[in-house]
Amino acid sequence: MSASRALGWAAFVLGTAAAFAGSPHRGGAVPRARVDRFEDATADLPAVSATQLAEWIRSREPGLRVIDLRSADAFEAYRIPGARRHDAESLDRLASSDRDVLVLVSADGRIPAQAGRHLRNSGAREILVLRKGVRGWLEEVINPVLGAGTTPRARQRIEARAELSRYFGGQPRIGTPGSPSAGRAMPATDDVDTDIAHLRRRGCG
Incomplete structure (x- = not known):
């Protein structure tokens, strides 16, 4: 085996090992x-x-x-x-x-x-x-909109997400984004600073 092919094979083996090394x-x-x-x-x-x-x-x-x-x-x-x-x-x-x-x-x-x-x-x-x-x-922690859940396991996951949100002072809503059941505790904008201003007025800042 030539030196170049040997080096190429070694690089492949090391790359494959790294891919499965995990975090x-x-x-x-x-x-x-x-x-x-x-x-x-x-x-x-x-x-x-x-x-x-x-x-x-x-x-x-x-x-x-x-x-x-x-x-x-x-x-x-x-x-x-x-x-x-x-x-x-x-x-x-x-x-x-x-x-x-x-x-x-x-x-x-x-x-x-x-x-x-x-x-x-x-x-x-x-x-x-x-x-x-x-x-x-x-979006995910402070002001999440969570699906209603159709199975006991799904509802359990949703409640865990809601509890996590409340731990950080959030106000989770159940429903789909934009639906009347979800509501909008904090209006969505394209500006993070504006969203934070809404949040501070809500008392979560």
Whole structure:
């Protein structure tokens, strides 16, 4: 076998092994079915849903660190519980360990490429992006519209989601989005700051 073919075979074996290695978080405890690839081409990082993040925060997941990359004003207006704000300069000085899982938060889920580059060598066990950012948190955790559920198991899952929302001060509604039964406790807009303003007037900020 030639040297080039041997190197190619080795690369294939290593790539295949990596694909089945699973998450390093808690020895693979982060369920891959609930973690999607981040769609923004500027930062090739996995994404986590707001519901999953809320579950981790409520259960005080060891090593979880929520890093908010928004402006100081936006962070003061509304923050995810336990989040800490960092800008580009402080990211350079962020110290992590192999026990840490970093979740990066923006307004809409788009993370600057340089943020990912700053953190790749931080030593963290895993670096994730909050899917849809603060908007996703508001939609999934604080102001969710949940299906009615047609089976006992479905109703149990829905009630668990509703209980999670209420834990964080949310107001879950049962029904389909836009239906009269669902209601609109917080009007949906295309602007996260406007949604936060509605939320603060509702008393959840």
